[in-house]
Amino acid sequence: MSTTEAEQPQYWYGAEKQALLGRLRRIEGQVRGVHRMVEEDTYCIDVLTQISAATKALQAVALGLLEGHIAHCVVEAGRTGDPTAKVKAASDAIARLVRS
Amino acid sequence: MSTTEAEQPQYWYGAEKQALLGRLRRIEGQVRGVHRMVEEDTYCIDVLTQISAATKALQAVALGLLEGHIAHCVVEAGRTGDPTAKVKAASDAIARLVRS
Amino acid sequence: MSTTEAEQPQYWYGAEKQALLGRLRRIEGQVRGVHRMVEEDTYCIDVLTQISAATKALQAVALGLLEGHIAHCVVEAGRTGDPTAKVKAASDAIARLVRS
Amino acid sequence: MSTTEAEQPQYWYGAEKQALLGRLRRIEGQVRGVHRMVEEDTYCIDVLTQISAATKALQAVALGLLEGHIAHCVVEAGRTGDPTAKVKAASDAIARLVRS
Numbered sequence: 001m002s003t004t005e006a007e008q009p010q011y012w013y014g015a016e017k018q019a020l021l022g023r024l025r026r027i028e029g030q031v032r033g034v035h036r037m038v039e040e041d042t043y044c045i046d047v048l049t050q051i052s053a054a055t056k057a058l059q060a061v062a063l064g065l066l067e068g069h070i071a072h073c074v075v076e077a078g079r080t081g082d083p084t085a086k087v088k089a090a091s092d093a094i095a096r097l098v099r100s
Numbered sequence: 101m102s103t104t105e106a107e108q109p110q111y112w113y114g115a116e117k118q119a120l121l122g123r124l125r126r127i128e129g130q131v132r133g134v135h136r137m138v139e140e141d142t143y144c145i146d147v148l149t150q151i152s153a154a155t156k157a158l159q160a161v162a163l164g165l166l167e168g169h170i171a172h173c174v175v176e177a178g179r180t181g182d183p184t185a186k187v188k189a190a191s192d193a194i195a196r197l198v199r200s
Numbered sequence: 201m202s203t204t205e206a207e208q209p210q211y212w213y214g215a216e217k218q219a220l221l222g223r224l225r226r227i228e229g230q231v232r233g234v235h236r237m238v239e240e241d242t243y244c245i246d247v248l249t250q251i252s253a254a255t256k257a258l259q260a261v262a263l264g265l266l267e268g269h270i271a272h273c274v275v276e277a278g279r280t281g282d283p284t285a286k287v288k289a290a291s292d293a294i295a296r297l298v299r300s
Numbered sequence: 301m302s303t304t305e306a307e308q309p310q311y312w313y314g315a316e317k318q319a320l321l322g323r324l325r326r327i328e329g330q331v332r333g334v335h336r337m338v339e340e341d342t343y344c345i346d347v348l349t350q351i352s353a354a355t356k357a358l359q360a361v362a363l364g365l366l367e368g369h370i371a372h373c374v375v376e377a378g379r380t381g382d383p384t385a386k387v388k389a390a391s392d393a394i395a396r397l398v399r400s
């Protein structure tokens with residue numbers, strides 16, 4: 001995080017912050033569930049199903065954050081100056097998400 | 101998990117079980133870290149980087165489980181009878197993983 | 201494509217259009233190469249390697265188009281009015297890409 | 301492709317070869333369609349939708365090839381000797397697919 005970015009108030013979480021935190025808490029529980037399944041020697045295919053569910057849930061959170069970044073950070077930067085850095089940050093994050 | 105599958109001893113975790121549990125414990129910590137970042141209003145792009153890291157780590161665990169399933173469950177089923185169900189389970193799990 | 205979108209000149213391809221067309225032509229050749237490999241009974245794992253290369257190349261084109269959409273369509277809509285529809289279009293396209 | 305692999309008749313395509321070739325021919329057409337869309341300055345989001353469709357179709361072909369590799373190459377290797385190399389090839393191909 002650059003100083004410039006740190007100086008920008010991250011106002012856009014406001015409305016969605018509690019929902020986001022709730023979803024992350026549930027994903028933490030899902031991962032703990034996968035741990036327990038392995039500990040109890042659960043059939044590997046059933047463990048894989050749970051891992052896919054956790055991965056999907058993480059990606060849904062990521063998609064929400066990306067939409068917020070585009071709707072708030074990119075649009076705001078475009079309105080007040082040069083959005084290039086925010087667009088590049090969005091684009092790099094999308095590439096990481098697609099490849100993860 | 102079908103009864104038939106439950107009856108099969110899930111022997112193949114043996115050697116890798118502790119490593120697997122350690123990796124899942126670390127991923128749980130990564131997700132908790134993401135939760136803390138959102139709580140502290142961290143810049144969304146930095147949160148996204150952490151989510152990609154957790155997703156990648158989950159997929160690495162999934163790839164290891166899939167390799168174990170193919171090397172042990174599928175091969176064993178092929179040696180002792182009809183491997184069709186184990187192959188189908190592998191194939192469905194790969195499809196879920198690719199789409200998650 | 202809605203009428204409104206059709207009415208907007210798609211100006212932003214301009215600079216990158218020839219490069220984009222060249223990449224798509226190469227991907228078409230890659231897919232034709234995969235077809236030839238199957239026709240000649242090439243070992244399935246080698247066919248898979250070529251398919252992964254073609255898929256990666258298609259995703260690279262998609263990432264470039266998304267960056268263009270955000271940098272041009274979204275930013276422009278934010279400067280001249282309500283960017284909500286363009287943000288939503290970006291977000292849906294990212295979701296399709298992540299899940300494909 | 302190693303010499304050993306080249307020496308193995310790739311018998312398993314037999315039944316599915318024509319269907320596989322038909323699907324690849326259609327994907328080649330889809331990519332050509334994407335090329336035409338860019339040439340005609342189609343709205344970028346609509347181009348992205350077509351790219352996602354082509355990517356999904358390529359991945360479906362890849363999933364079919366992987367299932368065939370596991371059902372035939374891996375199982376056969378397990379029945380007649382050491383399947384380690386075939387399992388490793390499957391696992392590497394899955395990893396490439398998940399990350400592409």
